[in-house]
Amino acid sequence: MEIEKEVKKMTLGHEFGAGASCLKCKDKCEGFELHFWRKICRNCKCGLTEHNVQMISEENKKVGKLFEDTKYTGLIAKLKTDGVSMYRSNAITITLPTPATAHTVLPSTASNAVHHAASSSATVPPATAAASVRPAADFGGAGSRAVAVAVAPLKVTTATASIGSSTADVVPVAQDTPLKSVTYDWAPPVANKYVAVRYIELLPPEKRPVAGSEGATYRRQQMAHQLPEHDQDPAKCHELSPAEVKQMQQYVRKYKDEALGIGDVRLPEDMVLVQAAAGQSGPLGAGAAGGAKAGAVSTRVGLKGAGVGGTGDGATSAGSGTAGGAVGTAASAGAMVALGAQQTGPSQQNFSCHHCKQPMRMGDPAVYAERAGYDKMWHPACFVCCTCNELLVDMIYFWKRGKLYCGRHYGDSEKPRCAGCDELIFSNEYTQAEGQNWHLKHFCCFECDLILAGETYVMEQEKPVCTPCYMNNYAVKCSSCQQSVDPEAQRVSYGDYHWHAAAQCFKCSGCSKCLIGQRFMAVKACLFCSVECKKNSAA
Structure with a gap:
């Protein structure tokens, strides 16, 4: 009965985006008109993402459905009107001191607690549970304003640990400190906004999701490309049989149980404490070699362009704090002793990226993937799909046989994909032609939809075209008789002439x-x- 309901619900939403102008073809396109199964515009052959269509709501619904019935339901919210799951994409405005007055930020486990929140706007001071934090100048006088700092214990999927033994409840910020606000279409959901900003700074400039920027457009396009809604929702597919719907539901259940995950942004230095609390062992919990003394671990995150006592691109330091450096933390040392872990200060060479094998800079955030294990970490710019090498949008990944995939290429590794409709093929019968896979009914002319079984066709821009459509739309003209040259006829070409x-x-x-x-x-x-x-x- 449930499968019959899914079959009845099938639709491609032809009303959505109708008439929208094409950003690529400009005036050549009469407006977006969805092909009834190809998922492209009938007029210009471009996709929906190439048209001027506001898709934020639709994309949030798509990702919301992806996270249904998973451990990531904290990232979605149910609409009261129709009960549809909506993805809370963590669009946020972050207000921080300008680089000239950058704060020293100590990596505390409390400040890195995962915080799944809806879109919000707030002035965020540097949060820490391990030590006091001060801006470039000492603002301890009467001309300062106190800002409360919210601190929460770190939550880990495998174990729960609360490590900070003392909390700085108030951070002094001078009244005349210049502040800067930046709105992001998405930011990693961490409580310490300095860590979130540093994560974004470590991405390629053209891929940073600043609202209204090239990076925001890139994120929107990758959201549509990497997570096709027809890979997870039978209602978005074209004419599936009840047996195909059942197979698709089993496929979706499998990847939700075995592959789907969301990256976790943490400071590697903090992960040492987390693993100590969880009683784990491994590369991150091993501590530093070389006989370093057990004691406090102190690092700082420098915003690009400045830092306390630092220069260049986000200066970092480690060790006991002195004037102009990171402040030493007896609280962290006490926490580590209390956990019964005589940790040594983690050296930089202990932390390396699983993708590029290069070392992690001390104080820079790393991305972890729970399904891969917390002994592996990635630079923010290295958390990419192993097939297309693109950033995993919003850190949504699929883990399979030791590799990270985006949703699209994970699907390609599991099932053949139809080159005509872009859907995964759940039928046992399909066609292979020109090095691609096709539903039997979808191996047809790209122009007129004539089924090409037993017909002569020409591949044009990797799309099959019947002979009449080729002659009308693609064939070159003879410079002598001005007639179109048949694709099977012999011809002579010289430069642009034939x-x-x-x-x-x-x-x-x-x-x-x-x-x-x-x-x-x-x-x-x-x-x-x-x-x-x-x-x-x-x-």
């Missing part, structure tokens, strides 16, 4: 001598057998 390989077309413009197999001279569309014929024609 001729039928026949005596009546490929001939001297002066004396009409057939030039097939002969030397010739070409002046634009005119052919000559000799200099004399060329001179006579010019006269």
Whole structure:
């Protein structure tokens, strides 16, 4: 009964985006008109993402459905009107001191607690549960304003640990400190906004999701490309049989149980304490080599362009704090001793990226994937799909056989994908042609939808086209007779000019001598057998 309901619900939403202008074709497109199964515009052949369509609500519904019945339901909210799950994408405005007054931020486990929140706007001071935090100048005088800092214990999927033994409840910020606000379409859901900002700074500039920027457009396009809604929702597919719907539901259940995950942004230095609390062992919990003394671990995150006592691109330091450096934390040391873990200060070479194998900079955040295990970490810019090498949008990943995939390429690794409709194929019968897979009914002309089984076709831009449509839309014209050149006919091409390989077309413009197999001279569309014929024609 449930499968019959899914079959009845099938629709491609032809009303959505109708008439929207194409950002790629401009005036050449009459407006978006969805092809009834190809998921492209009938007018210009471009996809929905290439058209001026506001898709925020639709994308949030799609990702909301992806996270249904998973451990990530904290990232979605049910609409009261129709009960539809909506993804809370953590669009946020962050207000921080400008780089000239950057704060020293100590990586505390409390400040890195995962905080799944809806879109919000707030002035965020540097949060820490391990030590006091001060801006570049000492603002302890009367001209400062106190800002409360929210601190929560770190939550881990495998174990729960509360590590900070003392809390700085108030952070002094001077009243005349210049502040800067930036709105992000998405930011990693961490409580310490300095860590979130540093994570975004470590992404390529053209991929940073600042609202209204090139990076925001990139994120929107990758959201549509990496997470096709027709890979998870039978209602978005074209004419699935009840058996295919059942197979698709089993496929979706499998990847939700075995592969789907969301990256976790943490400071590697904090993960040492987390693993100590969980009683784990491994590369992150091993501590530093070289006989370093057990004691406090102190690092700082420097915003780009400045930092307390630092220079260049986000200066960092580690060790006991002194003037102009990171403040030492007896609280952290006490917490570590209380946990019974005589940790040594983690050295930089202990932390390396699983993707590029390069070391992690001390104080920079890393991305962890629970399904991969917390002994692996990635630079923010290295958390990419192993197939397309694109950033995993909103850190949504699929883990399979030791590799990270985006949703699209995870699907491709599990099922054949139809080159016609872009859907995964759940039928046992399908066609393979031109190195691609096709539903039997979808191997048809890209222009007129004529089924090509037993028909002659031409591949044009990796799309099959029947002979009549090829002749009308793609065939080159003979420079002599001005007729279209049949795809199976022999022809001669010279630069941008083409001729039928026949005596009546490929001939001297002066004396009409057939030039097939002969030397010739070409002046634009005119052919000559000799200099004399060329001179006579010019006269």
